[in-house]
Amino acid sequence: MKKSYQIEDLDCANCAAKIEDAIRKISGVKDASVSFIGQKLTVETDSDLTEIMSEIKKVVNKIEPDCTIVM
Amino acid sequence: MNKKLKKSLLLIIAAGLLFALSWLPIPQNLQIGLLLVSYFIVGWEIILKALRNIIRGQVFDENFLMSLATFGAWYLGEYAEAVAVMLFFQVGEFFQKYAVNRSRQSISALMNIRPDYANVLRHNKIIKVSPEDVKVGEIIVVKAGERVPLDGLITKGDSSLDTAALTGESLPRDVTKGDEVLSGCINLSGVIEVKTTKEYGMSTIAKILDLVENASSQKAELENFITRFAKWYTPIVVFLALFIAIIPPMLGFDTFREWSYRAITFLVISCPCALVISIPLSFFGGIGAASKCGVLVKGGNYLEALSKVHTAVFDKTGTLTKGKFVISEIRPQGISKEKLLETAAYIESMSSHPIALAIKAAWNQKFDLSRIDKIEEISGKGITAEFDGKKVAAGNIKMLQDFGVSLPQKVANKTAVYIVIDGKYSGFVAVEDELKNDAPAAISSLKQQGITQTVMLTGDNKHIAAKIGKILRLDKVFAELLPADKLAKLEQLMKQKPTGSTLVFVGDGINDAPSLARSDIGIAMGGIGSDAAIEAADVVIMTDEPYKIVDAIRIARGTVLIARENVIFAIGVKFLVLGLGACGLASIWAAVFADVGVSVIAILNAVRALRLYKK
Secondary structure: OEEEEEEEOOOOHHHHHHHHHHHHOOOOEEEEEEEOOOOEEEEEEOOOHHHHHHHHHHHHHHHOOOOEEEO | OOHHHHHHHHHHHHHHHHHHHOOOOOOHHHHHHHHHHHHHHHHHHHHHHHHHHHHOOOOOOHHHHHHHHHHHHHHHOOHHHHHHHHHHHHHHHHHHHHHHHHHHHHHHHHOOOOOOOEEEEEOOEEEEEOHHHOOOOOEEEEOOOOEOOOOEEEEEOOEEEEOHHHHOOOOOEEEOOOOEEOOOOEEOOOOEEEEEOOOHHHOHHHHHHHHHHHHHHOOOHHHHHHHHHHHHHHHHHHHHHHHHHHHHHHOOOOOHHHHHHHHHHHHHOOOOHHHHHHHHHHHHHHHHHHHHOOEEEOOHHHHHHHOOEEEEEEEHHHHHEEEEEEEEEEEEOOOOHHHHHHHHHHHHHHOOOHHHHHHHHHHOOOOOHHHEEEEEEEOOOEEEEEEOOEEEEEEOHHHHHHHOOOOOOOOOOOEEEEEEEOOEEEEEEEEEEEEOOOHHHHHHHHHHOOOOEEEEEOOOOHHHHHHHHHHHOOOEEEOOOOHHHHHHHHHHHHHHOOOOOEEEEEEOOOOOHHHHHHOOEEEEEOOOOOHHHHHHOOEEEOOOOOOHHHHHHHHHHHHHHHHHHHHHHHHHHHHHHHHHHHOOOOOHHHHHHHHHHHHHHHHHHHHHHHHOOOO
16 A cells, blocks of 8 residues: 655655665555655555554654644 | 845854954954854854754754854854854755755745646636636637646637647647647647546646655665764764864873864764755756756756666657558559549548548548448457449458468558559558657767667567667667567566666557556656556657657766765765864864865855757
8 A cells, every 4th residue: 555645844855864764764664755846655564554554643743843744 | 035044144244244344453342242242143043053953962963063063162262163164064054054045945936836826717707716726628818928737628719739838848839729738838829618527636737746846755875874974973973073073082082172173173073964955856857858858857866867777668659659550652453543542531531540541641632421431340350341333352461361361462562552453453542650759869869979789669560670779770670569679678678777777668658557667767758648658657758759769868977977076076085184184284274174165165056957959
């Protein structure tokens, strides 16, 4: 299952890379890509995304508390 | 410029003014006071973020490093340097965001083809609704000057459409009742009524927008390299700074103060942001430049692959040729030319085969259907019928053999329809698929660009394939291939190319999906309106001009060059200043300018990619 989300207030390119890296490490996530220019997060998972989503939000919040994932 | 950016610009200007004032001949206390105020104006946000991130367990971020470097500078009494580091760090950040905003805007302006509304006809009234709310099969009204919001068929009215947003083609296209219209085109003249055939989400325009918006998620190898580099760069530089600050003074070389100063120069250039942003910005620009020419690239990785093409493989029909047959020769035997063509046209009157269409187009008269009767199609061979009371057959050589009629002349190298009237051979009508006008230029330009091998794959017969191969000067031609053979040939060619180079397959996307998927880069031509092509291909050429491949490769190479320049330049300058800093030859000032200067130059260079579409 592959889905894209808009990320708001993603401020620096390096943080985008860090977020991408951290999301990839979440179990159940097959692949993730954060585009700073597109302000977009694309995640690919094996199973249902809703469970993993809260984990993803937690990770994003830890690295960049300012940015929010638009659902 | 958005609100946030405006605010940071104001802060930078205010702090900059105070910073400038501090250089006036004023008492030292006042000077330090001005610098402190200036420092907090630009720096408080960064210090706050650094503290917050430490609490969250994120230590090595650029906020922390800048705070640490400036605290160090204050401690050493280098007040002006401390402010400069913060101020210029903010200038760099501002510039980055501004550049990214600008290029996002220019791409969305370029793709500013999203229809805002649809005029839908419900209960004999025209209602303005959002395109998403229109169902399949509803009638929408498109007035002159409006954008077509959904794909559909014209049920009423004629007009001409500006398709530039979809195809880059500047000539308007005339449409009339029964024609297909694609969302994203602009209606130039009359009012048309369109019966929708797709929902908005499935419409051409939505697909194109989606594709371009998602392109930045597919990252190029160079982007991934730089992200990996950035991951190690910061911790290593910080560790080195720590090492420099502690070890040499402990061993008795110079003073602690001297080495701390050197460590601070390290911290100042420890942020990899310029690099991390300038590479994707270059690729984003390249993708934007390509879409301006009507070439949609699905990601930076494909742009990178396009810059390394070794072998270009083309499908024939619909890619290099127009895919429309025209009559090339009529050779009657025993009857007149006109009579032969008329007979052929009547027999094919009910057929929609491309060859039949060509014959009917050449004859171009109204049919009197009472003259023809008992039309029967013999699959894979031809058609039999009664025409003006005579038994007539039209078809290929296999059909002639069935009738026991032998061919008087050898005409093997033609795609032809042979006519038999009352059991007697009466001649043939040969058809030919025309080459696209820009096909020869496309192949020769590819050669000039250094593409080593050009190949054509076709299911058509050997003689025709060889003839086209000769005209276009293709390196290799493989003919009489079944769809499965095409894929096998492609795989063979994939194995033959040198490692590190790529193979591009260009097809019209109709039945090439496996080949499009198997090749390094699958390019679908004339992809507009064909969902399968947009799905399967990595690059979609919106017009049907093969020359666009030449443009795409040129843009890809330009983009990769810019990205490489940025990598080498930014890493080079950083390492140079690190080296000089370690030896005590670079001041904090040098480090500040190396850091911000590199950012600005790399970003300006990256923005250049957006303008690559100009020839």
